[in-house]
Amino acid sequence: MAIEEKWFFDPSTGGIEQGKVSGWDKRMGPYDSRAEAEDALRIARQRTAQADAEEEAEDDWGEPASWEK
Template identity: 45%
Template sequence: MSENEQWYYDSATGEVSQGKQEGFLDRMGPYPTREAAEDAIATAKERNKAWDEEDEK
């Protein structure tokens, strides 16, 4: 899958785009599908929670 086929989530605007765009500070990804990019924040929260639980052990 090329970079232009991958999806990104912009945490500053809440927008999802395909392919790399200008700027990278607020960009999350790449994701293989639009749906995965749209779920970027939820995925990050789940991962952070799992990591926090692991750290507590």
Template identity: 45%
Template structure:
């Protein structure tokens, strides 16, 4: 049996085991329920890292 996938539903704030809702309301898939529960935090950290990398790239470009 394949491992289940977990999804974070942005509309309800709930974690779904298996995709149960429309794709416009979901983030994932994640391998564990805990990772799905932390989807918004993970996305925020990735956005911060990207913005920092982008700023560094722009600073290098201007030099």
């Protein structure tokens, strides 16, 4: 699917656009469907939560060092 056929969400207006209408700083996407673009904020929250959980798991180094006890 060409980028001109993809869908984008503009968080500053809440609008949905097909193709690169807005500048990169006002565009979330690309999404394959209008429905996905409409759901952009939920998708972003979900991806952020997943990335935070993965980062937190990476920070678990097990037992603290002996001098930290």
